[in-house]
Amino acid sequence: MKIVIAGLGLIGGSMAKALQRKGYVADGFDMPAVAGEAVRCGAIGRAVASFDGYDVVFVALPPDAAMQFIGGNRFKDGAIVADICGVKGVLESFVFSRPRNFRYVGCHPMAGKEVSGFASSCADLFDGASVIVTENDRTDGAAVQALVSLLTEMGFARVVRCSAAYHDKKIAYTSQLAHIVSNAYVKSETANGYAGFTGGSFQDMTRIAGVDETVWTRLYFLNRENIAAELERLIGELERYARALRAEDEEGLEGLLREGRLRKQALDAQS
Amino acid sequence: MKIVIAGLGLIGGSMAKALQRKGYVADGFDMPAVAGEAVRCGAIGRAVASFDGYDVVFVALPPDAAMQFIGGNRFKDGAIVADICGVKGVLESFVFSRPRNFRYVGCHPMAGKEVSGFASSCADLFDGASVIVTENDRTDGAAVQALVSLLTEMGFARVVRCSAAYHDKKIAYTSQLAHIVSNAYVKSETANGYAGFTGGSFQDMTRIAGVDETVWTRLYFLNRENIAAELERLIGELERYARALRAEDEEGLEGLLREGRLRKQALDAQS
Structure with missing residues (x-):
């Protein structure tokens, strides 16, 4: 061969x-x-x-x-x-x-x-x-x-x-969206001097922030419908937490966190 | 002693x-x-x-x-x-x-x-x-x-x-926001059957998703101004990527990714 x-x-x-x-x-x-x-x-x-x-x-x-x-x-x-x-x-x-x-x-x-x-x-x-x-x-x-x-x-x-369609939908979420979130996460001014203020959460969240834009832009572009849909879903979800915080709605915030914890447990049980 | x-x-x-x-x-x-x-x-x-x-x-x-x-x-x-x-x-x-x-x-x-x-x-x-x-x-x-x-x-x-104020501002970003993002990230329907569709990005992004809401809700609440500000900043940043994707603005998307990569490099150089 x-x-x-x-x-x-x-x-x-x-x-x-x-x-x-x-x-x-x-x-x-x-x-x-x-x-x-x-x-x-x-x-x-x-x-x-x-x-x-x-x-x-x-x-x-x-x-x-x-x-x-x-x-x-x-x-x-x-x-x-x-x-x-x-x-x-x-x-x-x-x-x-x-x-x-x-x-x-x-x-x-x-x-x-x-x-x-x-x-x-x-x-x-x-x-x-x-x-x-x-x-x-x-x-x-x-x-x-x-x-x-x-x-x-x-x-x-x-x-x-x-199928290719199934692949593109899954990867938009498991990989491509994660890279966007990580890339966006590091941009806060507050990141300066982060060392000493993290036990690993920040490193995990930002490990993949440094994507090579010359490669990834095109990948994103060729799968943009799937990625935009997942990204908009995530933004909508994050807005729920922001609203709960601004409204001082402690019960609502607890409900959001519980929902995520139960979801995480269900996913861990799948794998 | x-x-x-x-x-x-x-x-x-x-x-x-x-x-x-x-x-x-x-x-x-x-x-x-x-x-x-x-x-x-x-x-x-x-x-x-x-x-x-x-x-x-x-x-x-x-x-x-x-x-x-x-x-x-x-x-x-x-x-x-x-x-x-x-x-x-x-x-x-x-x-x-x-x-x-x-x-x-x-x-x-x-x-x-x-x-x-x-x-x-x-x-x-x-x-x-x-x-x-x-x-x-x-x-x-x-x-x-x-x-x-x-x-x-x-x-x-x-x-x-x-100072306590400096701690609360830093931790809102390096830890508390990261836990919210992770907790929100897992909620997509697309997460079902993620296994096999990730090389680690998804796991890193969602490792801390399963926060104990009975403990964290109160932590978030007691630092809500700092967290809401960082969360709103992140949402605004993510919206820029979503707009570039929807507008088929490949150059704009590349600029956003480059900005994040350079920021990540600068942070890595700090640590």
Whole structure:
């Protein structure tokens, strides 16, 4: 099985290293300096720029570049082509709206770091993590199975299969909204000199505040309906607490907090 | 030095155990079942109900109970009386508004757990944590020094000294607001079946969602001006992101995210 990874950043580089650890040698594509470094450190076999000789093509690029890559290259008949983008609806629409000789499967690793680039990639990034595989009624079942096997080899411990629409709705809430809240949270003037005034709540709330806006803006934009809906819901919820505080409605505030605690308990019981 | 701890919950119980670890034997006060258990396990020497024989009195009770305790008991002349409440302004106002023969110092350990009660207390709860000591121009300097020494013996690694007003403003933001946001965040319907759809962002955002409303409502209420102001600021900030998404203003959204990233970098550089 010949594998190539297009894009050797944090995710693509870690995929190469995770596969290499298990005895697979993937080829890779990136800017010459990055691809050269990946060859030198043994993460990939060769740096390549054509992709029609591969059985599996991982497209580890941001959404627009991924669509450009998939639309602009030739692949082997029946090749498995899997992107790793954080939005799946637009990718799937793009791929299925045109003729193709390859088998597309959407993929989204639930792993990351607050840093990016090949230098930050590591073989164990996916160990124990979850990965989402998106499919619809035109997705090839055998391609999904083969991809799931490879993802398991990379260290992923849990594979969730769902539709692109379901993925985008869930991720808008579990990840994208959380990054917005964290990014907004740090902006208060009161944050200055926070050290010494927290036992961890502030750090947890703001760990993911420093999103790379050049990557995330586009992700947000491509999933904006879902994110805006969740964000407006959260704002509406927060306004209830603010009103209770301003109205000195202690009972109302207690009710709001109770509602959240019971909800949290129910979610913990689910997991 | 004779020490007594009134209230043997998570904080008071942990204080007793942390002191015991260093060879101090504090006495304690709580409901008979709790105090009895604390004696049996060696966390305190004796269960007591009068406090005028002690050099140091830790009042590890919620704000209203702490004020009732301080106002309703006799203490030795010059005894150090220190509460551990999460709001300091009301405590200080209460203590300094009436005649007293003891030396009051406000104290707030930056340590906790998502569970409460003596059964959850442990000797190492404060190891490496920060503790805030509040003082004003009527606070006795020697009492502060003695208290700081004891807190250091308990394992606290950092002591921050500031006014009660400064404490309440900072804590409204670093802790109390974070708990509200987390508590509100979990209420979305989309949270159902979140497992598999997160790499940790959701868990960090919602770790502290399950606040005990019977304790926190009162804390919020006693610091409501500061919290409402921070909450309204956050809501206003989140509305900017929502407007940019709805207006399909990609550039505006990128600007908002950049602002948050730069702010996060500046904060990280401070710590």
